[in-house]
Amino acid sequence: MAVVGIDLGTTNTVVAHARAGNVRVLADGDGRRLLPSVVSFPPNGEVLVGQRAKERRIVDAKNTVASVKRLIGRSWDSDEIKRAKNRYAFELKEGPSHGPLIVVRGHEHTLSEISAFVLERARAIAEGRLGESVDRAVITVPAHFNELQRAATKVAGRVAGLDVLRIINEPTAAALAYGLGRTEHERVAVYDFGGGTFDCTLLQLSGSVFEVLATAGDSFLGGDDLDTAIAERIAEAFLRAHRTDPRADPQAFEQLLVGAERVKVELSAADHAQLSLQDVAFGLGGAHLDLTFAMTRSELDALAAPLIERTFAVCQEALSIAGLPGSAFDKVILVGGSTRIPLVRRRVEQFFGRPPLDRVNPDEVVAVGAAIQAAALTEARPRRDIPPAPIPGARNIQRMADAAEDFIEDEVTLSTDMTALLAEREKRSSVRPMPAADGAPILVDVTPRALVVETVGGWRDVVVQRNAKIPCERTRAFTTSTDGQTVVRVRVAQGEEATFDKNTFLGEVELSGIRPARRGEVTIQVRFEVDESGTLQVFATDLSTGREAYAMLQLVGIAGAESVAAMRARREAHQQQQGIRRAT
């Protein structure tokens, strides 16, 4: 039984495993370490995931689902879903409790189920590589993901048959992969430029605490945009040469996009790149039209510059939220394939005033961090002994560390020099050293957004503020608002807006059986509990009767345990029917 770390990305998914001090990024049977986060449903009832699904994007766009991460955990009325309805070829419809459903070949799938197909494939890849079953995982999400998006991701993991140990933030995972968070105080900027999205997250690391200072992002800005710009350039060259516009034929343009990506990748290493395209289109009398296209790095830079500048507008936004200048950051970490572009690196260095860290492959760094955290949560480590409790009111205050000093027999071994370890790693490409599990820092995570309750007049009252360290517990007292009220509804949302409805609605708790009384006479205590994995529970208690009645929050659009079981059963039945065997 193994445990893995999974970076479930918008474009690609990466799975990694850590054990006994080594981290490995796991490749599929063909040696590919990036699993495209694409699911396709061909007519024969099979479900294709990854590269084979991605290839079907051209021929069967309607039944091929990509970029589901942009939609997961969003409600039907959200802007993202509205935009997706125009942008994507697959069909979306409204499901129960405002959750969107994807309809392919007459079957409805929740977004969690689509992600589960990808996770299931990642799990199969890991099982094939490790030669043992994988039952637990740490999955990463962007720092800006709200409670619903995190919960939906967790459901996806469970549908894929994984016990999701923890959902952690991608930038935090990247910082973990670099073994950061050991020195006293360190500020880290994570520059994450992926295929389809850009995020900039600022972290304050001090000792064992990883705190998100600010995060900002553009969910429609990535390397794909640069591919499109290059493909346009190729199309123009083609048009000049043959007087035929390949953009008229989607399949031809898709071929240009694939070529464009190759040119982009080549120009990250070389100054010139040449591309030979055959049979892009057919001319008069069915003549095959070919094209040889050349590009220099400076031409690419000119195309990329406007896109790259947009990323720094986002970074600037994050910096102003944090109230810090770019120079205040001790480390800058590159994440995402687009950070391989030399111009990106140069501009990052200029912007933050220091060279970025790039030792760990930017496509894999998040998965590596997730694997380290997964191992830290499961590998046996010395039991930490608790020092004797202090005496209340005693004047002789002794530092906890001093008190503990004589008490701890087995001193925890802390990290060795990470630089040396990382240098050694480069000799063995797929095996990375990691800090010993007992030396791994404790991630004291935070709530990404404030958790609020609706009050009379449509206002909100903050119960747990943004960036609160978790696990935590907060209690707030409220009163009833009408005479003879016997039922209260505690409506819960997440966000920083003063008006309740402008925040993301999470769900509600209903407390009934309240003693009828005049308005304001009955006090209801509302307690929010966030556990170490960020799961929120809301309890409402009627203090007037002393009754410890409570109710648990049901998140909107998020499947409960029963529907997860149902989804899993449906999945297994389908697999049996199709006779799909796990790839090894």
Next chain:
Amino acid sequence: MWLGVLSAARLGKERPMTAKEEPIFAWLQVLDELTYYELFGIASEANTDEVREAFHEFCDMFHPDRHVARHFEERQALSAIFKRGTEAYLVLTDAGLRGHYDTQLSVRPDGLPQRMSFSPLSRPPSLSSRLPGPVSLEDSVRSPSARPFARRADELLRGGDLQHAKLQLVMANHRDPGNATLEGALRDVETQLALPRRR
């Protein structure tokens, strides 16, 4: 009242056999009597850096992830202790909350901490802190002529437009005199309008 802690304390009583040897339960038992300073083992004049450093030591000691191999009961107890630590860190690193807390500590007649009566985040329930009732204003109306006004008031309140909602509520109250819900809603809106605009 501090319900979570009450249940945690009860949990402490039902602790397993190891209780005597296991200091976790001793911590849990004195938790409510410790000041935030005592919890972190720092002096009351400690500055923010010292508070942070103490909190990090505290995290390293008590964070549930440091104790994955322990018994369920022990982990529950650790979780209660840790939650108190995050609360203490919040209060001690926020100048306003810390000032309030220090005042509370200084007015104790017997010099013993009275944390139980101190909840850093609650203020006395005010009109604006009331929960929405199960019925809308429109549903509370008894006179048909007041209904359109109540309905409009509901819409405006949802949109956060207090000025116009107030007008509608005045009209609704006029058409449906003696309706406690409508009267209450009008009072709430007036109170809200009198307050400095919240951000």
